[in-house]
Amino acid sequence: MKKYDAIVIGAGHNGLTNAAYLAKAGLDVVVLEKNPYIGGATVSRELHEGWMYSNCSYVCSLLRPEISRDLNLPKFGLQVIPYVGGVTFKRDGDYFGNYDDHERQYREIARHSKRDANAYERYTADVTKQTRFIRPFLLRTPPDPTSFKPRDIQELLFLAKSFYNLGEKVLGDTLRFWTMSIGDFLDEYFETDVIKCHLAGSGIIGTALGVYSPGTAYVLLHHYMGEVDGSVGAWGFARGGMGSVSKALAGAFQSFGGEIRADAEVDRILATAGRTSGVVLANGDEIYADIVVSNLDPKRTFLDIMAEEDLPASVVKQAKNFKIRGSSGKLNIALDGLPTFNSLPPKSPLMTGDMHFIDSLERMERAYDDWKNGTWSQDPYVDMLIPTQVDPTMAPVGKHMMSVFVQYAPPKLATGKWTDKDRDAFGKTVIDQIGSYSPNFKDLILHAEVRTPQDIEDEVGLTEGNIFQGELTFDQLLFNRPFPGYAQYRGPVKGMYICGSGTHPGGGVMSAPGANAAREILMDLNHPTTVPEAYPDD
Amino acid sequence: MTDLEIPPLLLQTPFHSRVSAACEMNLWEDWKGYTTPVAYSNVELEYFAMRNSASIFDITPMTKYRITGADGHAYLDRLVTRNLKNLDVGRVMYTAWCNDEGKVIDDGTIFHVNDDTFILCAQERHLDWMEWSALGFDVKIEDVTEEIAALSFQGPTSCAILKIMGLTGVENLKSFDLQHYPFGQTQLMVSRTGFTADLGYELWIEPDHAEALWDALMAAGRDYNVKPVGAEALQIARVEAGFIQAGVDFVPAEQEVRVERSRSPYELGLGWLVHLKKPNFNGQQALKEEKLKGSRFRFTRLDVQGNKPAENSFIFNRQNKVVGVVTSAAWVPTAKRNVAFASLEMPWGKPGNELWAEIYYLRELKWARVLEKCTVIEEPIFDPERRHATPALDY
Numbered sequence: 001m002k003k004y005d006a007i008v009i010g011a012g013h014n015g016l017t018n019a020a021y022l023a024k025a026g027l028d029v030v031v032l033e034k035n036p037y038i039g040g041a042t043v044s045r046e047l048h049e050g051w052m053y054s055n056c057s058y059v060c061s062l063l064r065p066e067i068s069r070d071l072n073l074p075k076f077g078l079q080v081i082p083y084v085g086g087v088t089f090k091r092d093g094d095y096f097g098n099y100d101d102h103e104r105q106y107r108e109i110a111r112h113s114k115r116d117a118n119a120y121e122r123y124t125a126d127v128t129k130q131t132r133f134i135r136p137f138l139l140r141t142p143p144d145p146t147s148f149k150p151r152d153i154q155e156l157l158f159l160a161k162s163f164y165n166l167g168e169k170v171l172g173d174t175l176r177f178w179t180m181s182i183g184d185f186l187d188e189y190f191e192t193d194v195i196k197c198h199l200a201g202s203g204i205i206g207t208a209l210g211v212y213s214p215g216t217a218y219v220l221l222h223h224y225m226g227e228v229d230g231s232v233g234a235w236g237f238a239r240g241g242m243g244s245v246s247k248a249l250a251g252a253f254q255s256f257g258g259e260i261r262a263d264a265e266v267d268r269i270l271a272t273a274g275r276t277s278g279v280v281l282a283n284g285d286e287i288y289a290d291i292v293v294s295n296l297d298p299k300r301t302f303l304d305i306m307a308e309e310d311l312p313a314s315v316v317k318q319a320k321n322f323k324i325r326g327s328s329g330k331l332n333i334a335l336d337g338l339p340t341f342n343s344l345p346p347k348s349p350l351m352t353g354d355m356h357f358i359d360s361l362e363r364m365e366r367a368y369d370d371w372k373n374g375t376w377s378q379d380p381y382v383d384m385l386i387p388t389q390v391d392p393t394m395a396p397v398g399k400h401m402m403s404v405f406v407q408y409a410p411p412k413l414a415t416g417k418w419t420d421k422d423r424d425a426f427g428k429t430v431i432d433q434i435g436s437y438s439p440n441f442k443d444l445i446l447h448a449e450v451r452t453p454q455d456i457e458d459e460v461g462l463t464e465g466n467i468f469q470g471e472l473t474f475d476q477l478l479f480n481r482p483f484p485g486y487a488q489y490r491g492p493v494k495g496m497y498i499c500g501s502g503t504h505p506g507g508g509v510m511s512a513p514g515a516n517a518a519r520e521i522l523m524d525l526n527h528p529t530t531v532p533e534a535y536p537d538d
Numbered sequence: 539m540t541d542l543e544i545p546p547l548l549l550q551t552p553f554h555s556r557v558s559a560a561c562e563m564n565l566w567e568d569w570k571g572y573t574t575p576v577a578y579s580n581v582e583l584e585y586f587a588m589r590n591s592a593s594i595f596d597i598t599p600m601t602k603y604r605i606t607g608a609d610g611h612a613y614l615d616r617l618v619t620r621n622l623k624n625l626d627v628g629r630v631m632y633t634a635w636c637n638d639e640g641k642v643i644d645d646g647t648i649f650h651v652n653d654d655t656f657i658l659c660a661q662e663r664h665l666d667w668m669e670w671s672a673l674g675f676d677v678k679i680e681d682v683t684e685e686i687a688a689l690s691f692q693g694p695t696s697c698a699i700l701k702i703m704g705l706t707g708v709e710n711l712k713s714f715d716l717q718h719y720p721f722g723q724t725q726l727m728v729s730r731t732g733f734t735a736d737l738g739y740e741l742w743i744e745p746d747h748a749e750a751l752w753d754a755l756m757a758a759g760r761d762y763n764v765k766p767v768g769a770e771a772l773q774i775a776r777v778e779a780g781f782i783q784a785g786v787d788f789v790p791a792e793q794e795v796r797v798e799r800s801r802s803p804y805e806l807g808l809g810w811l812v813h814l815k816k817p818n819f820n821g822q823q824a825l826k827e828e829k830l831k832g833s834r835f836r837f838t839r840l841d842v843q844g845n846k847p848a849e850n851s852f853i854f855n856r857q858n859k860v861v862g863v864v865t866s867a868a869w870v871p872t873a874k875r876n877v878a879f880a881s882l883e884m885p886w887g888k889p890g891n892e893l894w895a896e897i898y899y900l901r902e903l904k905w906a907r908v909l910e911k912c913t914v915i916e917e918p919i920f921d922p923e924r925r926h927a928t929p930a931l932d933y
Contacts, residue, residue: 103547103568103571104547106571110681114681115665115666117663118665122792125795128795129795165797166797167797169639170797348544349544
């Protein structure tokens, strides 16, 4: 029977990235995907005829530009188009808009508070300092702080040097920033609730924490550290939907001779005498390789497709304790036309960006309270975009596709598992909220896909439907991601690796975990690396 | 509530109808969110209007704050580095202000308009910092940028033209004096201030009367070759004058992202604006420490050999080591010098230091590189007697 050099479990963007770099090094690699389609949570799916949905991840910024270029993703169809705008609607009929032009943005903030408009410059400078600190670590393997290996010491020195270079004051700010809440952070700059609220969204997206929970300031940074063509912090639409990302990665992988098998769910990773020899599929087939890489989240990897008896007890314990709480759902909606919004001028440039309908941190915190109480937010925070204003390929001409990320939604309800009735009610809550700000919205709906965290888990395989494969809190970052001792992508069994967003530097369609894991695997094989180094920030 | 219109990308100043009519080159830029002319017709002639006759430059986009309240004077004294004790009503002072680390946030002018009213005028915006600094003071700070239209009216014949316009006694204004004159149904505030180191005035008026003011100046100056001038011409004049500009010659401290990019007043040649003996002001502790320990940088004005502006040049010492960079540079036509402002690492930039500017220039798609010797400028290179002479003459 054929033996591969490496098996990658899961055709998410990190699995494909990992596989591409291994194949680029000349390895014979197969990617196994449980679904009939590839992409994991980076997909475009036609669920209503003529409409393409980015039905999980929906915008692109964090995808490492070094990888896009190195794997020549444009050749395989990837084009990321920056978008601008964004608006938070207020209950009183007003709104706060986010203009791309510096001065128009200044005047928009000043319309609410001149002081805040000025403070925004200090805020931008301070957040930029933090993004500049973190960005060089994205394409590096975190050091093991307990190790005395030369490479770990070297990487620790790099970390220490980066800290030192921040200067005394910024170093203090950094430690505060990584541990404080986004609410407290924004309170230090702004007096206007709607402005704080508009900015705070990035601190809670995908996270089962409230705006006043410690650790959420870092989550904001996570959304600011990407770029579109060198414009740091910018976000874009992948033309054709997020599936274009995985399609391009698959194209690159296949161009290196890689093989993808869909409908090939892995039941178990084979491990004997502390080393892996391949996997068993759900249909009983065995596939062999000395290297097995899991793109699944840490819980699924260590608790579902590995046998507990094959693992050190401490790993089982850490995997069980790993925080991967579902906090969000999603609506994908086919629209018969472009909705209008109360108070917003028609064709406002704000509409091409992210739209929200919650105007105070208090309301955001209450939305989180609902989650804690085991129900979806009755007054939810949504991150809503209409990419078809920019991308002509996702809906028929004049029609639109709307992506509505919804927070909070618990993985399990207080009443038990999500039922169809619950899903409908959840969808109705969101549609009603949007409808109360847009007079024609409800009439334009042709089709809506409503996804609860349970649906996302069942279909995509993200435990609890957590979009980051594990929360981005300080206890689960850098050399503690997913947990201490396993942050360098090597599993507890020889030949077994992890490469998903549950590893450093985390989720958000970065491809960095997959690339970093490939670098470690190739190092273990004494093979020259194929993974590019990060561009320096100067 | 909002008015269902997409807000314009750029605003127009209250002088826009006149500016756009005069702007033959139709060459514009974004200055603090306003459409402003880069040049009107001919940069050289515009520059010479400033130095030879009279020039109009629209400074409405400058940030203006009105400070009122019983503690206004004490508050401003605490905000800025300079001692404002002598800033009487009817006087203006140039100063800088710092953050608590003693790094310059901006420089600008403070106008003591009447008993309890001051106007602070600057390039950048500072409301947040000013409000934080105002805690404990009985003051009110308002951004009045849009409430005050302003023109800089500079040049040797500026006083003569203002007299023709009917501003009786304007010639008796000393440098940094301010005075109010009736103008139509409103008041025109005139200060003998400017950004050109020449005889000149700045004129402040309600926006509704802006066009009338422009027209009055043009009419009165008809026989005096008065010209509106754009940013490029002003740039040459201010380098000749030796004036630094926020965002060009220094990074405003609140916008600093990278370490060591902002500068203290000492590091910008503004040490003369720092009065460490004042009871308390923003940045005082840090500046006292710097005074003891020494600064990291020195801001130097250089006279560069040859006639090629040393724009963005590295400055080398005799050992061929980079010791700094040029922040602004221009050939200045009246003083006939090739001036470069440079931020240099200590201890470089003292008079007598041998320094070299690395200049790149393009001629018909061919780049050339020259190293030109630089001399530290010790005295102002443009400081005509008429700048301070009072009463101002007609020239």
